[in-house]
Amino acid sequence: MDQNVENSPKTATAERRSLPTWVVVLAFAVLIAFLALIGVGLRRVQAGPIVIGQKVPDFSMISFDGQTYNLSDFEGKVVVLNFWASWCAPCSQEAAELEEAWRNYLPGDEVIFLGVDYTDTEPEALSYLAKFDITYPNGPDLRTRISQMFRITGVPETYFIDQEGKLAYVKKGPFASLAEIQAIVDGLLQ
């Protein structure tokens, strides 16, 4: 028995030594790769949303009628970027006001409204647009790229981008009135 006890550490050492080098190297390589992946993932997750005053990176949206709209196309204009969905009840509360505001600013050509349809189905989205007679450009958020860029927390959310392309104001939830939208836009136009 004593002999066994004396031998066991030696045996363990021999086992540890007997592991092939390639196994050890591979294990470390896998571990490092795994840690690197976790690091990349964490960095991506922890990258905060676009903050007020920050230049908004360029993005493009293909509207339901097939036209491509790039943010960079609207330099010098105030951009009102509205995230919505047909299944979102609060979105319908502000739909008419947004359209009315768009029609008010259309002759001035200083403001552009863009509607981004978040995780929606096209038939319902088109019905929604028809129901509220929405005429400003609207398109699906393909692969949810735009919403991920802004890190939206729900719908409706509206982002106001000033004439320099910087994020100026964020509205989470529906607008209470047309006056609320106009107050924000007018403030950015002055």
Add this chain to the structure above:
Amino acid sequence: MHDKLNALPMKSVRYFALAVLLAAALLGAFSGRALAQDPQPPSDDQVNAVAKELYCPVCENIPLDVCPTQACAQWRELIRLKLSQGWSEDDIRSYFAEQYGDRVLAAPPLQGFNWVFYVLLGVFAIFAVVVYIRVVRNLKAKSTAADASAIASQPAEQDDYLKRMEEELNRREKSS
């Protein structure tokens, strides 16, 4: 002569009109049959078979077939629509991934950076198998060595014991 010449085309026109009416009636009958033979709309089970492979991005980690939100209900209807249009399950999954991103898929597709995860999984599996085999081998080697040493240390005792047993049995046989 004129009358006769005029009468003949009139007759032809009548025949032609009759033929057209007959053709229209036949067409109507066949189109009716075609409508009657239209396939049934996809059942809920067919829709759910596709839906359970997809996840709602709004309420994360909930498969689409059991997701109770209106958005998911709309998505299921979209699946039904695509199935009725003859789309395959793969086509529908690809469409959803293109529309809403890979995160709606139950498993990330084998493309781009996703390969790393699959390769890592494979490497982990191989590593685990290698470690398992080594541990099992070592355990077997240890137990064999222990058994051998136990057998080596016992024969004298066992022989003595057997010898005594045999003597005892012989003695009892003789006495009986």
